[in-house]
Amino acid sequence: MEVGTIATTADFRNGMVLDQEGALMRIVEFQHVKPGKGGAFVRTRLKNVETGQVVEKTFRAGERVEEAVLEHHKMQYLYNDGGSYVFMDTDNYEQVTVPLEVIGEASSFLVENQELSVLVRGGRAITVELPAAVQLKVDKAEPWLKGDTSSGATKPVTLETGFTVQVPLFVEEGDTLKIDTRSGKYIERV
Numbered sequence: 001m002e003v004g005t006i007a008t009t010a011d012f013r014n015g016m017v018l019d020q021e022g023a024l025m026r027i028v029e030f031q032h033v034k035p036g037k038g039g040a041f042v043r044t045r046l047k048n049v050e051t052g053q054v055v056e057k058t059f060r061a062g063e064r065v066e067e068a069v070l071e072h073h074k075m076q077y078l079y080n081d082g083g084s085y086v087f088m089d090t091d092n093y094e095q096v097t098v099p100l101e102v103i104g105e106a107s108s109f110l111v112e113n114q115e116l117s118v119l120v121r122g123g124r125a126i127t128v129e130l131p132a133a134v135q136l137k138v139d140k141a142e143p144w145l146k147g148d149t150s151s152g153a154t155k156p157v158t159l160e161t162g163f164t165v166q167v168p169l170f171v172e173e174g175d176t177l178k179i180d181t182r183s184g185k186y187i188e189r190v
Contacts, residue, residue, distance in 0.1 A: 007067045009042040009059050014182070015129065017049060017068040017119070020057075024049040024068050024126060032061070049127050052104060070119040070126060077114045085110065087118060098125045108163035109134045109181045130181040135190055136160055137176050144169040 007016075009032075016027045025046040034040040040061035047054045059065065075087040075096065084099045085107070098118065100107065106128050117129040140158040154166040157173075165179060167186045178187040 005067045005069065006064050008065070009061055009063050011067070012042060012044070017070060017126075018046070019066040019068040020046070024121070025055075026127065028054065034061075050101075052101070068121065070121050072117045072129070073120055074115060075118045077110050077112060077116065079112060080107075080110075090115065096125060098128070102126065103128055106130050106181070108161055108184070109136070109179065110161060111136065132182065133178050133180050133187055135176050135178055136163070138167075138171060138173050141167075141171060141173045141175075143172075 012027055012030045014027055014029060018025045018027065026049050028045040028047050030042055030044040032040065032042050042059045042061060042063075044057050044059065045054060046057055074090045076090055078086045078088055078095070080086075081097075084097045085103050087096050087098060088094070089096065096118070102125050103110070104127075109130055111134070114134070116131065119126045119129060136159040138157050139160050139162075142155055142157075144155065153169050155169055155171075156164050157167050157171055157177075158164050159177070159179070163179075163184070165177075165184065165186050167177065171177065171186075171189060176190040178190055179185070180187050
């Protein structure tokens with residue numbers, strides 16, 4: 001078992017992977033809380049990298065935790081062969097197959113030839129690290145009626161990956177949109 005680096009709650013950041021009693025837990029979100037009475041603490045939502053289970057855990061402020069040691073491999077997404085995703089290491093051109101369970105929700109934002117980081121531990125892909133935003137083409141969009149201009153009105157569209165997102169009424173099929181991979185929300189039309 002690889003020994004991780006020691007960090008404190010002050011080092012927490014979204015996406016950080018902790019080694020919690022042998023399980024790899026990714027920080028989904030965290031919040032520093034300083035109540036009027038008592039000591040400060042950090043409330044977190046952790047996602048088990050291997051099972052996908054999400055748990056909430058509270059740490060005392062300044063508590064020491066073990067950050068998992070993961071290797072970052074820059075890879076290019078090639079294709080989906082049904083149950084798994086095939087990536088190519090951009091350094092040695094070796095192809096790696098990553099199961100859908102490892103990809104998880106990130107599959108909604110993967111397009112062929114996209115480069116991203118695959119985190120590896122002990123020669124096994126643990127998770128993928130997406131960029132903060134991706135550009136995806138609109139596959140299906142309902143037409144909008146001119147004059148339907150109520151403030152902030154939105155409609156659902158289906159992107160090229162099959163992901164559905166709420167967008168402003170003016171977005172049409174064939175448009176390219178910038179989507180936030182952390183929240184899954186529309187940012188802008190490109």
